[in-house]
Each structure stands twice: as structure tokens, then as C-alpha cells.
Amino acid sequence: MVLDPDFNFVAVNPAYETATQRSRGELLGRNLFDVFPNDGEGGQLLRASFRRVFDTGKPDTLAYIRYDLARPGGGLEERFWTAVHMPLADEHGTVGHLLQNTVDVTDLVRLREAASLPFRLAETRLLERAREAEEQRRALLDESADFRRLFQQAPGFFAVLCGPDHVFTFTNDAYMRLIGRRQVIGKPIREALPDLAGQGFYELLDGVYQTGQSTGGEAVRLVMRNAPDEPPREIFVDFSYDAIRDRDDGRITGVFVQGMDRTEAVRTQRRQRLLLDELNHRVKNTLATVQSIASQTLRSARDLASGRADFEARILALSNAHNLLSAQEWASAELAEVIAGTFSAFDPARLDIDGPRVTLAPKASISLALVMHELCTNASKYGALSCERGTVRIRWWIEDGGSGPLMIEWTERGGPPTRQPERRGFGSRMIGGVVTGELGGAFDAAYDREGFSCRIKVPEDALVQD
Amino acid sequence: MTQNPIPQGLSVFVIEDEALVALNLESMLDDLGCKVVGPAMRFERAEQMLEEGISADVAIVDVNIGGRKIFELADKIAARDIPIVFATGYGRSGIPAEWQASPVLQKPYTDQDVRNALGAALAQAGQAGA
Numbered sequence: 001m002v003l004d005p006d007f008n009f010v011a012v013n014p015a016y017e018t019a020t021q022r023s024r025g026e027l028l029g030r031n032l033f034d035v036f037p038n039d040g041e042g043g044q045l046l047r048a049s050f051r052r053v054f055d056t057g058k059p060d061t062l063a064y065i066r067y068d069l070a071r072p073g074g075g076l077e078e079r080f081w082t083a084v085h086m087p088l089a090d091e092h093g094t095v096g097h098l099l100q101n102t103v104d105v106t107d108l109v110r111l112r113e114a115a116s117l118p119f120r121l122a123e124t125r126l127l128e129r130a131r132e133a134e135e136q137r138r139a140l141l142d143e144s145a146d147f148r149r150l151f152q153q154a155p156g157f158f159a160v161l162c163g164p165d166h167v168f169t170f171t172n173d174a175y176m177r178l179i180g181r182r183q184v185i186g187k188p189i190r191e192a193l194p195d196l197a198g199q200g201f202y203e204l205l206d207g208v209y210q211t212g213q214s215t216g217g218e219a220v221r222l223v224m225r226n227a228p229d230e231p232p233r234e235i236f237v238d239f240s241y242d243a244i245r246d247r248d249d250g251r252i253t254g255v256f257v258q259g260m261d262r263t264e265a266v267r268t269q270r271r272q273r274l275l276l277d278e279l280n281h282r283v284k285n286t287l288a289t290v291q292s293i294a295s296q297t298l299r300s301a302r303d304l305a306s307g308r309a310d311f312e313a314r315i316l317a318l319s320n321a322h323n324l325l326s327a328q329e330w331a332s333a334e335l336a337e338v339i340a341g342t343f344s345a346f347d348p349a350r351l352d353i354d355g356p357r358v359t360l361a362p363k364a365s366i367s368l369a370l371v372m373h374e375l376c377t378n379a380s381k382y383g384a385l386s387c388e389r390g391t392v393r394i395r396w397w398i399e400d401g402g403s404g405p406l407m408i409e410w411t412e413r414g415g416p417p418t419r420q421p422e423r424r425g426f427g428s429r430m431i432g433g434v435v436t437g438e439l440g441g442a443f444d445a446a447y448d449r450e451g452f453s454c455r456i457k458v459p460e461d462a463l464v465q466d
Numbered sequence: 467m468t469q470n471p472i473p474q475g476l477s478v479f480v481i482e483d484e485a486l487v488a489l490n491l492e493s494m495l496d497d498l499g500c501k502v503v504g505p506a507m508r509f510e511r512a513e514q515m516l517e518e519g520i521s522a523d524v525a526i527v528d529v530n531i532g533g534r535k536i537f538e539l540a541d542k543i544a545a546r547d548i549p550i551v552f553a554t555g556y557g558r559s560g561i562p563a564e565w566q567a568s569p570v571l572q573k574p575y576t577d578q579d580v581r582n583a584l585g586a587a588l589a590q591a592g593q594a595g596a
Contacts (some may be wrong), residue, residue: 263507277556281530284555285484288574292490363532367485426489433485437507 001097002088005054007032007047010097019104021072042067046083050098053085059094060085063134064105080106082130105130157237157261160244161189162254166205168192169254178235178261180226195225195232197410208241208255216240216259219266236266264318290315296426314373317342321369325362332464333365334358335406339394346385355396358406366461367434372457374427375410384415390451398463404459405441412451420447472498472584479513479522479548480505481539483531491526491553494577498584511532517550526571526580526585527559528575529554537562549591551583 002011005329009027017023020036027035033043042065049060061085068076083101088097151158157175161168166189184192190202199222204215218238225232241257243252293314301307312333324333335358343351360368376385376392383392394407412418421428428445435443435456442457475528478500482488488505495502503522506512509531516539529536529552540550553571554560561570567590569583 277560281555281560284557284573285487288487288490288555289484291574292484292486295490295493296486363483370486429489430486433489433507437488437505438483438485440508440511 001027001100001102003032003050003100005096005098005369007050009035016102019102020069023319027220029141036067036069038067040068049083049085052378053087054095057087057093059087061137063137064131065134078106155260156405157257157259159257161257162244163188164206164209165190166202166209166255174261175257178223178224178237180230182226193224199223202223204241205255208243209252212243212245212252214240219262234263238262257288280346286318289318293318296430300426303453310377314370315379317370317373318366319321321366325368330362332359332361335365335368335396335408338365338369339372342369342376343392346376346380350391353389355394355400355408356402358396358398358422359464361462361464364458367438368458370404371431371434374431375454378427379412379415379452382416383418384412387415390415403460405460406463408456408458410456411453411454415451417449418447418452471579472500472588473523474499475501476524476584476588477501477503477522477538478584479503479515479520479527481507481525481536481592482528482553483507483509483536484528487528491580494580497577498581500584508532509536509539512536512539513542516546520546522548524549524551524584524591526551526553526583528552529556537565540565545593549587551587 001009001013001016004010008029008088012024012027017027020027022035031048037043038046045062045065046067049062052058052060062081062085065081065083067081069079071077074457077349082100082105083100086099086101087095088099090096151170152172154172157178158170158172159168159175160170167186168184169186169189171184177194182192189205190197196202201222207213208215216239219236220239222235222237223232224235237259239257242256242258244254244256245251246253254267294311297311297314298307301310321333321338324337324341325331336353336355338360339353343353379385379390379392390412391414393411393413394408395411396406399405399407424432432443435441435458439462440459441462443454445452445454469516476499478495480488480491480495480502480504482491485507488507492502492505503520504512504515506515512531525548527536527540527543527550536552540552549568550565551569551571552561552565553573553575554571557572558566558570561568569586569590571579571583575583
């Protein structure tokens with residue numbers, strides 16, 4: 001017999017008429033559950049089986065079901081059945097009807113009741129097997145629904161591909177996220193995911209399907225493009241391809257795809273490696289700077305004690321400059337703060353420091369901090385800060401109305417008369433090297449009777465525009 | 467330890483963007499009896515010196531100058547048949563494949579390291595010329 005989606009009879013054959021003791025006229029157009037009402041377990045099982053067929057489009061079997069029928073004369077008759085329900089799809093693939101092929105096995109059940117009769121044993125066993133099979137199938141159905149749900153929501157991605165062209169028959173949520181929620185079910189992979197062409201995955205699938213040999217990879221890079229007009233995405237996956245074999249003959253029927261999207265982890269790892277490389281580079285460069293300060297300080301030291309004091313002071317100046325940069329996440333430092341840091345040990349009354357807000361690039365701020373430290377050290381050893389009355393005046397400005405180079409003017413007054421040293425010490429070599437060599441600027445110094453003064457020009461590329 | 471002899475008066479072109487490091491290298495080269503050409507501490511300055519035409523027996527080149535990789539300049543230096551020693555905080559891993567044959571000075575380095583690297587660079591250049 002054939003039912004429509006509301007379970008109304010659309011067609012019946014004579015065998016069905018005989019088995020149910022109802023004529024075609026009593027059945028056609030009427031609802032099965034009106035004609036054969038059953039509020040018990042049998043009715044529930046039958047409805048559930050019908051719904052599965054309409055919902056999934058797949059056949060469903062009830063190997064053993066008790067479904068009592070109303071006798072035409074009144075009263076219920078105990079009846080047992082085996083039924084196979086097949087979907088009938090229209091040309092669009094929609095399941096419009098259901099075909100039931102049912103066999104009345106009541107007589108066999110009766111035989112079971114007479115199981116004490118030895119010559120009926122075979123039939124009884126058959127029936128028991130049918131009943132067991134049905135119970136097992138129902139348990140499996142529940143279990144497989146659970147499994148399906150677990151697979152569907154698992155954090156790893158899963159897909160099932162069938163046949164030599166790798167047609168998608170199942171994808172879980174994680175797989176759908178991976179491929180940008182493209183509709184792939186029913187399509188061969190080369191058509192469903194054309195953006196994978198040339199990346200080796202089709203060929204790996206072909207290999208697994210042909211040889212049955214599992215394959216896979218870790219943190220494998222692939223480029224996906226959800227749509228031709230979308231930008232390509234770089235993705236990293238751990239994955240494996242395993243052959244799916246027919247349970248009976250062992251023939252390969254498809255490929256099981258599973259894996260994890262590792263893109264975030266790989267990116268984090270890369271970022272960390274870059275940061276570590278950069279950190280290592282900076283540490284090595286800083287060590288080279290410290291090495292130079294140590295070596296140059298010791299070369300020009302008058303004695304060990306003064307050499308040690310000079311070295312410590314220079315390392316401290318370097319450290320202070322790092323502190324300023326660190327506070328700004330190594331992006332920049334304010335010139336005013338660099339200068340203030342240099343003079344932190346001196347009486348503010350003897351200093352006259354003023355200038356507009358100027359932001360220095362990281363490297364320039366360290367270099368200028370060391371320059372300022374050397375000027376300050378010279379002032380306190382030989383210049384205006386070596387006696388009680390002397391002062392230092394510092395002014396800075398940006399040339400060309402704020403768009404040109406930075407000019408710093410350093411003027412000492414009130415100290416002893418100064419004259420050009422005969423030998424260039426580390427300080428003046430360093431200042432010259434930093435300002436003219438490293439920063440590409442200019443350094444002009446004047447040793448006058450009134451005191452030392454100098455002008456430092458720093459090109460605009462050492463500055464950060466706010 | 468083998469000590470490569472360094473000819474007296476060897477002229478060394480130095481590209482190094484840290485003034486203090488350059489200063490110290492100058493002192494080391496001075497101690498080794500070498501003559502320093504430069505040092506160039508900025509990319510443009512090094513480029514300009516090369517364009518104007520420098521004469522040097524060997525070059526010690528910092529890999530990273532003011533945030534720029536030096537390898538395009540290295541090509542120009544090599545084109546003048548000046549053997550190159552790379553100095554870098556990254557070590558040899560920061561040197562691209564085509565320059566892997568060149569000696570590398572890992573910062574910080576000693577005057578012995580400088581002597582050995584210069585000797586190796588000169589020995590290579592000698593072999594290449596022979």
C-alpha cells in the first residue's frame with residue numbers, strides 16, 4: 001500500500017485488502033490511523049517509522065511490530081507484522097509518498113506459543129531472531145542518532161566523501177565553519193571546493209580511495225577562497241584521510257576526512273617566534289652597546305675607580321633611556337623627559353630647560369639620552385656644574401615652523417673658563433658619532449671664556465609626528 | 467686556534483648603524499692595524515659612499531641598518547670584488563641562503579672574532595680569485 005505524507009491511503013493491493021480484511025473502498029482517501037486506531041506502542045512505532053522515511057528520504061524497516069486490528073464485526077484482534085517502508089520521491093527529489101510492504105507474521109507468533117512442539121522449532125527461532133533484530137536495530141538507531149549529534153558538534157572537523165569523485169555525504173559543524181558554510185552535500189569535491197585545486201588535497205584523496213592507505217598531515221597550510229570575489233584565507237590544519245570500506249566485501253566506498261583547524265595556534269606560534277627573534281636581536285645589540293661602553297670607558301679611564309664610576313653612570317643613563325621607552329611600549333619618548341632623566345641628580349635651580357613637545361623615535365631617544373649624559377658629565381666634571389654657581393641653559397625647537405629638523409642648544413655659564421681639549425675622549429667621540437654618524441645631524445661646540453656651549457641638529461626622521 | 471694573519475694597513479669599509487658599536491669596532495680595527503673606511507651609520511650614507519666609489523679591501527656590514535636589510539647594498543659591494551663580513555644580532559640564521567658562504571660576526575663580538583672573520587673573508591676572496 002501507498003500513503004501520502006498525512007498517512008492517507010493512496011493505493012492498496014489485494015494482498016493488503018486480504019491481510020487487513022478491508023476493501024479498497026474502505027481504505028482509499030482515509031487516514032491509516034483512523035481506520036486502524038492504535039494508541040499503544042505499536043501505533044507509536046509505526047508513526048515514528050513513517051516520519052523517518054518522510055524526514056530522511058531513506059527506507060525504514062520494522063522487523064517485528066505488534067499492531068492489533070479492529071475486527072470488522074467489532075473487538076480487537078491481536079496481530080503481528082513485519083514491514084518495510086520505502087520513500088517514493090518525485091522528479092524534484094522530494095519524498096511525496098511512502099510505499100509499505102508488510103507481511104502478517106501472526107501465524108509465526110502463534111507458532112512460538114506452541115514452541116514446545118519440536119518440529120516447529122525452526123520457524124520459532126526465525127521469529128525470535130526477527131524480534132531480536134528489530135530490538136537491536138532500534139537500540140542502534142538511538143545510538144547512531146547520539147553519535148551523529150556528537151560528530152555534528154565535535155570541535156574537530158569531519159566529512160564523509162563517497163565514490164571515486166569524492167562526493168560529500170556528510171559534513172559536521174566544524175567542517176562547515178572551515179569551508180565558509182558552502183553547500184557541498186551531494187557535490188564532488190573538485191566542484192564543491194574548487195579553490196583547493198593545485199594544493200595537493202584532491203590527489204591525496206584519490207590516493208586513499210585507490211590504495212586504502214591512510215594519509216594526513218600536521219599544521220598543513222592551505223589557501224581557501226569561499227567565493228571567487230572573496231580574498232583568499234590562509235588556513236593551517238591537522239588532518240587525516242582514511243578509507244571507508246564496505247562492511248561485507250571490504251571494497252573501498254569512500255574517504256573519511258577528519259582534522260582540526262590549527263590556524264590560530266600556528267599564527268600564535270609564528271608571532272612568538274618573531275617576538276623571540278626580535279627580543280634576541282635587541283638583547284644582542286644592547287649587549288654590543290654595553291660592550292662598547294665598557295671597552296671605551298676602560299680605554300680612556302685615568303684609573304680603575306674613576307673608570308668604574310664612569311662605566312656605571314653610562315650604563316645607568318642607558319637603562320634610564322630604556323625605562324622611558326618601555327613606558328611608551330617602545331614606540332617613542334618625549335625629549336623633555338629624556339633631558340629631565342639626565343639631570344635628575346642636579347639642583348633644578350641651576351638648570352633652565354625649556355622647549356616645545358617633541359617626540360623621539362626609539363633609537364634616537366636612546367642615542368640622545370647618552371649624548372645628554374655625556375654633556376652633563378662633562379659639565380659636572382669640568383664645566384658649569386663643577387662649581388657652586390654655574391648654570392646650564394637648554395633650549396630646543398623645531399626649525400621651519402615645526403616641520404624641519406630639531407635644534408638643541410646647550411649653554412653653560414658661571415663656570416670656569418673652558419678650552420678645547422687636546423685629546424678627543426670617549427665622550428666627544430661618542431657625541432660626534434651619534435649626532436653626525438648615526439642620526440645624520442650636526443654637532444657644533446664652542447669652548448669660550450664664559451663657558452662651554454654647543455648646538456645639536458637632529459634630522460626630522462628621528463622624530464615621531466604626534 | 468688558527469690565527470689568520472691580517473695584512474697591516476688593510477682598509478675595512480664599515481656599515482654599522484649603532485654609533486657606540488661602530489666606535490668600538492673602529493677601536494678594534496685600529497688595534498689590528500687596519501684603516502677604517504666610514505663608518506657609514508645610515509643606509510643612504512652607505513649607498514652614497516658606494517656610488518661615489520670607495521676603495522676597500524674588505525667590508526664589515528651590519529645586516530640591519532635603521533630597520534632596512536642591507537643585502538641590496540651587499541650586492542653592490544660584492545660587485546666591486548670587496549669580500550663581505552656580516553655583523554648581526556640575529557646570528558647566521560638571519561643571513562639569506564645566497565650569502566651563507568660569507569663569514570658572520572655574531573654581536574657582541576671580540577677583536578679576536580673580528581680578526582678571524584676578516585681572515586676568513588680574505589682567504590675566500592683569495593681562493594675565488596685564484
